[in-house]
Amino acid sequence: MRIATWNVNSITARLPRLLAxxxxxxxxxxxxxxxxxxxxxxxxxxxxxxxxxAAVNATGRWNGVAVVSRVGLEDIVRGLPGDPGYEGVEEPxxxxxxxxxxxxxxxxxxxxxxxxxxxxxxxxxxxxxxKAAVAGDAAGSRPFAVMGDYNVAPTDDDVFDRAVFEGSTxxxxxxxxxxxxxxxxxxxxxxxxxxxxxxxxTYWDYRQLGFPKxxxxxxxxxYGNAPFAKAVTDAYVDREERKGKGASDxxxxxxxxxx
DNA sequence: ATGACTCGTACCACGAGA
Numbered sequence: 001m002r003i004a005t006w007n008v009n010s011i012t013a014r015l016p017r018l019l020a021x022x023x024x025x026x027x028x029x030x031x032x033x034x035x036x037x038x039x040x041x042x043x044x045x046x047x048x049x050x051x052x053x054a055a056v057n058a059t060g061r062w063n064g065v066a067v068v069s070r071v072g073l074e075d076i077v078r079g080l081p082g083d084p085g086y087e088g089v090e091e092p093x094x095x096x097x098x099x100x101x102x103x104x105x106x107x108x109x110x111x112x113x114x115x116x117x118x119x120x121x122x123x124x125x126x127x128x129x130x131k132a133a134v135a136g137d138a139a140g141s142r143p144f145a146v147m148g149d150y151n152v153a154p155t156d157d158d159v160f161d162r163a164v165f166e167g168s169t170x171x172x173x174x175x176x177x178x179x180x181x182x183x184x185x186x187x188x189x190x191x192x193x194x195x196x197x198x199x200x201x202t203y204w205d206y207r208q209l210g211f212p213k214x215x216x217x218x219x220x221x222x223y224g225n226a227p228f229a230k231a232v233t234d235a236y237v238d239r240e241e242r243k244g245k246g247a248s249d250x251x252x253x254x255x256x257x258x259x
Numbered sequence: 260a261t262g263a264c265t266c267g268t269a270c271c272a273c274g275a276g277a
């Protein structure tokens with residue numbers, strides 16, 4: 001089985017590339033982030049024509065997540081149980097589903113904006129809620145993974161230049177501690193291979209030739225429990241999808257499983 | 260070549276992204 005996670009930065013703008021990529025890559029289950037659409041505007045029919053069902057949690061111009069599957073889609077949970085909300089609003093940042101032998105979450109962790117911004121506190125609270133929500137499945141015997149845009153680079157090697165991020169979100173100790181706490185529920189970081197260069201970056205800024213200069217970050221992560229990790233046969237970043245006109249600023253992370 | 264931001268919404272910019 002081939003599964004993947006991809007922050008598409010608007011599923012409407014990305015639809016031609018998304019549909020072509022699903023077919024060419026042979027992906028069975030895709031976790032999508034930043035759909036930037038309402039559930040009503042989500043391209044359910046276009047995906048169905050390719051043989052995929054979709055579980056969607058999306059409310060409008062910001063955020064939005066989905067799980068797309070051609071191997072079954074059951075027990076859908078929309079939203080993060082215990083989501084702390086930002087300024088009184090619960091944002092659509094999580095959806096989970098069972099896809100055949102596998103249970104997955106598609107998550108879009110809050111960005112945080114600045115370290116002293118309320119959004120950063122919200123980010124850390126959101127991680128707490130995520131940990132509580134997934135702990136049971138993480139310790140279970142069914143293959144299980146929390147996949148998505150975590151908006152945290154786990155180590156200094158996961159950014160192109162540590163000095164550039166000094167004092168910024170995505171690299172701070174509390175954010176990394178939140179990742180460690182999440183792993184302590186029984187999850188491990190399934191680190192993909194880069195298809196070029198030394199580091200498996202998954203995001204490159206649109207500005208200032210970020211991609212051609214490989215000024216990237218690894219912030220799209222696959223956290224799997226022990227049965228999941230044991231089934232992994234390969235994992236890589238499909239950087240080809242970051243190329244050319246009409247690309248997302250994130251590339252898909254692809255994982256092959258023997259399940 | 261992978262090439263100097265892009266998206267949606269609103270409206271003659273702007274907020275958000277990381």
